[in-house]
Amino acid sequence: MEPNLISKKELLDEKGISYGQLYRWKRKQLIPEDWFIRKSTFTGQETFFPRDLILARIDKIMNMKDDLSLDELADQFSPLLPEYELRKADLMKRNIVSNVVIERFASVDSDSIVYTFERLLYFFVADKLLHAGDMSMEEGERLLQTMREHFPKFEGKACDLLFARKMGVSSFALLSVPADIYYESGVKLIARLSMNECIEQLKAKLM
Numbered sequence: 280m281e282p283n284l285i286s287k288k289e290l291l292d293e294k295g296i297s298y299g300q301l302y303r304w305k306r307k308q309l310i311p312e313d314w315f316i317r318k319s320t321f322t323g324q325e326t327f328f329p330r331d332l333i334l335a336r337i338d339k340i341m342n343m344k345d346d347l348s349l350d351e352l353a354d355q356f357s358p359l360l361p362e363y364e365l366r367k368a369d370l371m372k373r374n375i376v377s378n379v380v381i382e383r384f385a386s387v388d389s390d391s392i393v394y395t396f397e398r399l400l401y402f403f404v405a406d407k408l409l410h411a412g413d414m415s416m417e418e419g420e421r422l423l424q425t426m427r428e429h430f431p432k433f434e435g436k437a438c439d440l441l442f443a444r445k446m447g448v449s450s451f452a453l454l455s456v457p458a459d460i461y462y463e464s465g466v467k468l469i470a471r472l473s474m475n476e477c478i479e480q481l482k483a484k485l486m
Contacts (some may be wrong), residue, residue, distance in 0.1 A: 284327040294337045307349045329457035332352040346359040359435040363396040401426045403481045425451040
């Protein structure tokens, strides 16, 4: 079996959950349909999952299900962007992203400017990479350009942001998940961010 996959039986045994729970969470859209991967084995057709993604998701469900309904959890995990607007002045007061990021990357200086959730997400991702010390301000500008041009193309589907560098030259890419990617020699992967996780984290900050 591929090391990045886990079988349904292994998942149920490792997490101590039932078949019924798993498929109820699927019906409620807590677990994406495309994480259920059918493969042929010597015993016939079996279901597998992306190991890291499903284990992290089950842990989150188990930790949050006592505080939130399944419908609320589905909203929390959904890659669809909610309809949300926040004024610049309120964004700065709530410290959702650093003021440095807002002032550097906001195109309008007026405190009355209103940001959509999508634009807040772009700022949030840039802020994470800048605070980690992985990215320069100049690279941040190219990150935001990449996000504006390509993130809307996924239309609510899960994707990852890749940030790589070779010989001092950086590049950004968005790709559908689950997926593996292989680089030419000399490329260093600086960061790989799950946009779904970033969306979940930003939703939690805005609640």
